[in-house]
Amino acid sequence: xxxxxxxxxxxxxxxxxxxxYSEAEEDLRAAVRALLADRADAPGVIARVESGTPYDPRLWxxxxxxIGAAGLLVPEKLGGQxxxxxxxxxxLEELGRSVAPVPYLTSSVVATETLLALAAxxxxxxxxxxxxxxxxxxxxxxxxxSAPAADEAQPASAVTGRLEGTITGVADAATADxxxxxxxxxxxxxxxxxxxxTVEPLVALDLTRPLATVVLHGxxxxxxxxxxSAVPAVRRGLLVGAGLLASEQxxxxxxxxxxxxxxxxxxxxxxxxxxxxxALKHRMxxxxxxxxxxxxxxxxxxxxxxxxxxxxxxxxxVAQAYCSGVAVHAAEECVQLHGGIGMTWEHPAHLYLKRAxxxxxxxxxxxxxxxxxAELVDLPAP
Amino acid sequence: xxxxxxxxxVRRLTRELLASHPPATTDRTGFLKARFDAGLAWVHYPxxxxxxxxxxxxxxxxDTELADAGAPDNxxxxxxxxxxxxxxxxxxxxxxxxxxxxxxxxxxxEEVWCQLFSEPGAGSDLAALGTRAVRDAGGEWVxxxxxxxxxxxxxxxxxxxxxxxxxxxxxxxxxSYFICDMADPGVEVRPLRQxxxxxxxxxxxxxxxxxxxxxRLGPVGxxxxxxxxxxMNERVSIGGARIPREGGMIGTAAxxxxxxxxxxxxxxxxxxxxxWVEAEVARLSGExxxxxxxxxxPGPEGSAMKLAFARLNQQxxxxxxELLGDEGxxxxxxxxxxxxxxxxxxRDAGYRYLRSKGNSIEGGTTEVLLNIVAERVLGLPSEPRxxxxxxxxxxxx
Numbered sequence: 207x208x209x210x211x212x213x214x215x216x217x218x219x220x221x222x223x224x225x226x227y228s229e230a231e232e233d234l235r236a237a238v239r240a241l242l243a244d245r246a247d248a249p250g251v252i253a254r255v256e257s258g259t260p261y262d263p264r265l266w267x268x269x270x271x272x273i274g275a276a277g278l279l280v281p282e283k284l285g286g287q288x289x290x291x292x293x294x295x296x297x298l299e300e301l302g303r304s305v306a307p308v309p310y311l312t313s314s315v316v317a318t319e320t321l322l323a324l325a326a327x328x329x330x331x332x333x334x335x336x337x338x339x340x341x342x343x344x345x346x347x348x349x350x351x352s353a354p355a356a357d358e359a360q361p362a363s364a365v366t367g368r369l370e371g372t373i374t375g376v377a378d379a380a381t382a383d384x385x386x387x388x389x390x391x392x393x394x395x396x397x398x399x400x401x402x403x404t405v406e407p408l409v410a411l412d413l414t415r416p417l418a419t420v421v422l423h424g425x426x427x428x429x430x431x432x433x434x435s436a437v438p439a440v441r442r443g444l445l446v447g448a449g450l451l452a453s454e455q456x457x458x459x460x461x462x463x464x465x466x467x468x469x470x471x472x473x474x475x476x477x478x479x480x481x482x483x484x485a486l487k488h489r490m491x492x493x494x495x496x497x498x499x500x501x502x503x504x505x506x507x508x509x510x511x512x513x514x515x516x517x518x519x520x521x522x523x524v525a526q527a528y529c530s531g532v533a534v535h536a537a538e539e540c541v542q543l544h545g546g547i548g549m550t551w552e553h554p555a556h557l558y559l560k561r562a563x564x565x566x567x568x569x570x571x572x573x574x575x576x577x578x579x580a581e582l583v584d585l586p587a588p
Numbered sequence: 589x590x591x592x593x594x595x596x597x598v599r600r601l602t603r604e605l606l607a608s609h610p611p612a613t614t615d616r617t618g619f620l621k622a623r624f625d626a627g628l629a630w631v632h633y634p635x636x637x638x639x640x641x642x643x644x645x646x647x648x649x650x651d652t653e654l655a656d657a658g659a660p661d662n663x664x665x666x667x668x669x670x671x672x673x674x675x676x677x678x679x680x681x682x683x684x685x686x687x688x689x690x691x692x693x694x695x696x697x698e699e700v701w702c703q704l705f706s707e708p709g710a711g712s713d714l715a716a717l718g719t720r721a722v723r724d725a726g727g728e729w730v731x732x733x734x735x736x737x738x739x740x741x742x743x744x745x746x747x748x749x750x751x752x753x754x755x756x757x758x759x760x761x762x763x764s765y766f767i768c769d770m771a772d773p774g775v776e777v778r779p780l781r782q783x784x785x786x787x788x789x790x791x792x793x794x795x796x797x798x799x800x801x802x803x804r805l806g807p808v809g810x811x812x813x814x815x816x817x818x819x820m821n822e823r824v825s826i827g828g829a830r831i832p833r834e835g836g837m838i839g840t841a842a843x844x845x846x847x848x849x850x851x852x853x854x855x856x857x858x859x860x861x862x863x864w865v866e867a868e869v870a871r872l873s874g875e876x877x878x879x880x881x882x883x884x885x886p887g888p889e890g891s892a893m894k895l896a897f898a899r900l901n902q903q904x905x906x907x908x909x910e911l912l913g914d915e916g917x918x919x920x921x922x923x924x925x926x927x928x929x930x931x932x933x934x935r936d937a938g939y940r941y942l943r944s945k946g947n948s949i950e951g952g953t954t955e956v957l958l959n960i961v962a963e964r965v966l967g968l969p970s971e972p973r974x975x976x977x978x979x980x981x982x983x984x985x
Contacts, residue, residue, distance in 0.1 A: 226885075484971060491958040491961040494965060498873055502872035524872075528866070528869045586852075
């Protein structure tokens with residue numbers, strides 16, 4: 207039995223976090239939504255992903271630096287906003303809602319949180335954190351996008367500071383300035399422009415979040431943490447990534463339902479709006495029920511991440527085990543209930559389906575998270 | 589104007605009640621009556637009717653202080669229909685005299701209430717009901733008809749009743765709302781044995797039941813609107829309770845899993861974990877709804893809770909029967925009984941499986957509630973209705 211084993215009739219050891227949105231969070235949401243509506247509308251996103259340069263540097267600058275979203279998780283004394291996971295979660299809801307191609311989750315959340323977990327007071331880590339918080343540079347943690355926090359990262363090898371190894375499926379590596387590379391002797395910061403570093407773009411299912419293979423061949427890096435502190439830091443980065451990914455998934459699901467409702471109210475067949483047919487209404491109502499639950503799970507995970515205890519592990523695993531499926535279900539229903547137009551390239555539904563399906567693998571599948579839950583709440587496999 | 593009642597005042601009044609009526613030496617009913625008279629029954633109700641005109645959120649101060657002092661409660665589950673449905677309706681539509689007469693014995697639990705709404709031909713389409721109320725020369729109403737699925741009818745002293753008072757109007761408009769005396773000789777209650785073997789519900793036959801006009805709630809012909817208050821409160825009370833982790837039916841299944849390793853299979857493990865996650869997420873949604881209500885932002889999420897729990901209860905109890913294998917083939921007892929309460933946890937898995945089939949029917953079927961969500965929350969167009977402008981008497985039945 208673990209210490210977290212749920213006892214019937216008992217509540218959690220820590221009080222229930224606030225699951226609502228504060229006024230400041232709604233203000234932040236409004237600012238991010240307005241920016242994305244202006245700079246990342248669906249036709250613009252489609253045109254951009256086809257151009258092979260998915261990121262719009264002006265959009266990233268406005269989001270990261272002008273709104274200050276990149277530094278939300280970074281304390282003020284390190285150049286950030288000193289906000290909480292809850293604010294970052296709101297940004298991710300909006301990014302999910304617009305499937306905007308920006309390296310927010312990978313750089314401002316996962317890489318940033320990994321660096322923060324090193325608890326450095328000065329030196330290269332603090333300097334890099336300041337750069338990331340200001341949105342001047344971006345970083346990517348060099349592990350496969352599918353890696354769950356529970357995994358021991360499969361490290362590259364390092365010989366006297368020269369790195370060797372191949373890491374496949376790294377999200378946003380192609381646009382990152384810096385790679386955080388876990389190795390057998392610790393965590394290295396490696397400039398993507400350095401000699402011996404090759405970032406080979408892959409053709410990804412999700413057009414809006416590029417993947418690449420990172421090949422290190424005698425690459426030089428700066429050791430920023432030894433193995434004993436690197437392992438928990440990487441795990442923490444991935445845990446926070448998984449926890450806040452639930453909010454992105456919530457945003458995806460919300461867009462899909464809102465658009466489907468809008469479309470089926472207008473689209474007429476058999477001389478009535480198709481949205482008046484009960485068979486369709488029930489499916490949309492069912493999605494709404496799932497979204498209500500997904501919001502509670504995602505807010506709970508964001509609220510629990512402030513503490514680094516078993517409650518946070520469980521809250522993140524529950525949110526991932528649930529929200530992944532909701533986003534995929536909403537996107538699949540969006541395509542189906544749009545009928546033929548839902549299958550076209552010009553309609554944005556496919557961007558959401560691809561993002562939702564890729565997200566269901568990112569930072570651990572629902573099944574992997576259920577295994578974590580089984581361990582945490584003492585429901586062992588046979 | 590007196591100052592609004594605040595937390596300090598509520599706490600002071602609660603302690604005063606405990607001092608004047610020590611729970612150890614006061615009999616249960618006496619204590620509950622004193623609590624009602626002190627305005628501590630439901631603090632958001634008006635002064636003189638068991639409340640203090642205080643914010644609803646202050647109730648938890650009273651409940652916590654009284655529970656800590658070991659004070660008796662009014663057995664809210666046993667009188668759930670009175671508390672959850674009759675009381676808010678009487679408060680909103682009742683005359684001063686009705687409020688004074690009915691609310692105190694209702695809250696104290698001296699008088700149990702039941703609800704005479706559903707009929708054999710009018711369940712989901714409740715407004716199609718056919719029970720008639722005709723006014724006689726003396727101004728009294730004479731009621732004839734049949735109701736069904738009536739919980740607590742065999743122990744109830746009073747009932748809230750909707751009946752048709754004008755069959756010439758379209759179905760929603762010719763209905764009136766009454767308080768029916770279950771002791772009237774024209775009221776006959778028969779147990780309705782159900783799928784579980786027990787008779788938790790009843791059929792109620794109404795034959796020449798006489799109801800004075802002073803026991804009508806709201807204007808003649810406006811009963812459908814009055815009933816909406818009752819039904820809204822029913823859905824809130826079904827979905828609104830706070831539960832701890834593993835507090836619902838999932839807890840029973842999880843304990844069986846932990847305690848009986850020999851029953852475990854991989855397939856059941858996957859299904860159990862999926863349902864565990866869904867139960868936990870439903871619990872969190874309930875928490876979020878509670879926080880919304882506390883912050884004064886009521887939302888439509890209560891319907892989501894009702895639907896989620898219905899589905900979860902059915903799936904978890906179904907899993908539990910399978911998990912038990914050979915034992916799942918057995919059933920505790922088919923002898924007919926007439927329980928006052930539904931006891932999900934005290935009976936076996938087979939009972940839970942069968943009884944939970946009702947969760948998606950009672951309090952609004954899942955299909956009707958999904959329509960309500962689709963139309964009222966999502967704003968989707970309504971189904972075509974062909975009964976809106978037709979007199980009730982001309983509808984095909």
